[in-house]
Amino acid sequence: MREQPYRWGIIATGNIAAHLAKALSQAEGAELLAVASRRRESADEFADAWDIPRRYGSYADLIQDPDVDIVYVATPHPFHHENVIGALHAGKHVLCEKPLTLNAAQAAECATLAGEHGLFLMEAIWMRFMPAIARLRDVVADGVIGKVGEIRADFCIDVPFDPDHRLYSPKLGGGALLDLAIYPISLSTMLLGQPDAVSGQAEIGRTGVDESNQLTLSFADGAQAHLTSSVRQHKPRTARIIGSKGWIDVPDFVRSESLVIHAAGTERRLEIPARGIGYVHEIDEVHRCLGAGLIESPVLTLDETVATLQAMDELRRSWGVVYPGE
DSSP: OOSSOEEEEEEOOSHHHHHHHHHHHHSTTEEEEEEEOSSHHHHHHHHHHHTOSEEESSHHHHHTOTTOOEEEEOSOGGGHHHHHHHHHHTTOEEEEESSSSSSHHHHHHHHHHHHHHTOOEEEEOGGGGSHHHHHHHHHHHTTTTOSEEEEEEEEEOBOOOOTTSTTTOGGGTOSHIIIIIHHHHHHHHHHHOSOSEEEEEEEEOTTSSEEEEEEEEEOTTSOEEEEEEESBOOOOOOEEEEESSEEEEETTGGGOOEEEEEETTEEEEEEOOOSTTSHHHHHHHHHHHHHTTOSSOSSSOHHHHHHHHHHHHHHHHHHTOOOTTO
């Protein structure tokens, strides 16, 4: 067992970074050593709030800190590729906020570089490491509801329109697909593998990003996933996994702490609490993998991350959604 804690550095100081900082304070074997912002004042404020000893006014300075073991990338989507590549070249393990990059080509480059350097890299889809979702995988694998033939999941939020908001800005990789749909897609691929075909419709807003979408993932065995996401609607974040012998409802599946299993004519509710809001579980997974000498997580592999981005690339092409610089 490692005697010294893993020393983390956070790139960026927004809300997601704050969630990770809080989770690091709850995780075993973690030390939040450093934070970086493009503005030293922001780094100082964040460091003071979270009692972080080292603060930097540039991302490059943080990734060159020889004492940082793991870099968490919390910048907006379009900067992930550059930040991940920079951290890997500096010899750091990386946990990067989802999506790993804007597109599959960028993600494949990051994955290749991590492998060449023998460094850990993972996309931070924290839902995948929630205890309730881990139990869901086990229940489905045990055949409790038979063969899964259909998944339905919605992740919709109502965000007031602002062309400069990251969810509406093409310059910041906005739209419902990359920010929200990635969760129901990930739930589906976790249970059914990669789809043979993807299709979908989108409502393209005035800034040129998808504000709402409806997706269908079709799998080789005949199963389908019907998924919706939106930044202009408010709906329950529910998921239903339907099998040949029953179904499972997952309330608030993105951060669920319960499963409702309908099988053999009975209803059974399982309560599976998480620690904090759930980020701590993906930190635990990073530590577990590093302790085992792994450079990627078997729960969320880099192949899956790249394949999911390939599917999202295909959807964006069909909708005509292109981000600057692509």
